[in-house]
């Protein structure tokens with residue numbers, strides 16, 4: 001297919017999304033009004049995958065062993081690249097769709113429906129992959145481990161935000177569970193016979209706080225004390241804390257984990273308490289693929305929006321799309337739905353996810369993602385270029401590649417279903 005045919009395809013996509021406007025916005029609002037938590041997004045998954053099946057996609061539900069995951073495939077007339085748009089649709093406890101995943105799920109659906117209405121004669125396959133549990137449990141990691149991304153050449157998605165961006169990264173992280181075991185004793189009558197596990201937790205916090213001067217600016221080491229003792233007149237025999245350790249790249253994240261471990265071991269030595277240390281898998285850092293990011297940005301700008309470059313001190317969290325970007329060329333774009341200082345995971349952000357701006361992001365996201373996939377399908381040399389860049393980045397140690405990613409994952413205790421991640 002020529003690039004002129006690609007241009008015609010793109011204008012057809014925009015018209016198709018505009019025709020689907022009311023239908024898509026109704027679905028976005030319905031998802032928002034019916035928030036479902038990680039791994040329990042049964043109604044959202046059924047709704048989105050049902051729409052895709054009705055539009056001619058071949059839909060497989062429960063892929064990768066996850067009940068609420070799906071893989072919807074639109075097959076072209078002949079072999080070619082496999083390009084995917086990823087949908088998220090899980091909500092947060094208590095505050096519902098305060099991360100705006102109703103916008104993500106519905107814009108991915110819109111992209112799929114627009115491709116199905118306009119993609120007559122293309123080479124390759126377009127997928128919509130339903131990925132559960134971004135907020136807790138890392139659905140994309142479980143799907144990747146189960147092989148769901150093995151035949152995917154490029155993966156993209158959008159996320160609502162306060163600014164339009166395509167190249168923002170995200171933080172690599174892991175979660176540490178610390179338990180100190182000491183010895184109970186009467187806190188007034190015989191404190192000299194006890195071993196204070198709480199003191200070891202406090203010393204761990206103090207030691208890591210003392211190290212912050214020596215950490216890079218992107219370091220994030222944040223913890224909570226989950227058990228501090230049982231009664232004020234008993235020397236605590238058991239105390240526990242949880243930490244999340246994050247940085248912009250995995251190599252530095254490993255260094256920070258080493259600092260925290262040294263702090264905890266030092267606290268154990270100082271108090272005589274025994275340290276129990278478990279590191280659980282978290283999300284990898286996001287690395288945007290340059291070719292795909294450029295196409296995606298141009299398609300967002302073609303809709304009359306401005307795409308801005310991330311700041312050097314960009315605020316960011318973590319996402320399991322980071323892991324996908326470590327195994328295939330990927331882009332996680334952001335579209336603004338709220339004023340700049342609106343925090344994510346807030347009631348204001350939840351309201352924005354069904355505001356006029358939230359609705360516009362559903363439609364613009366659907367158009368920009370479908371256009372980006374159409375361009376990749378129309379010009380497979382762009383897919384080859386993206387893959388060549390990915391290989392260069394892999395050789396440079398910027399991304400892992402599937403095998404190394406799987407190997408690295410084995411070093412951790414498994415993800416905890418439902419534990420907060422992003």
Ligand SMILES: [Zn+2]
Pocket residue numbers: 099100101134159422
């Ligand atoms: Zn989110």
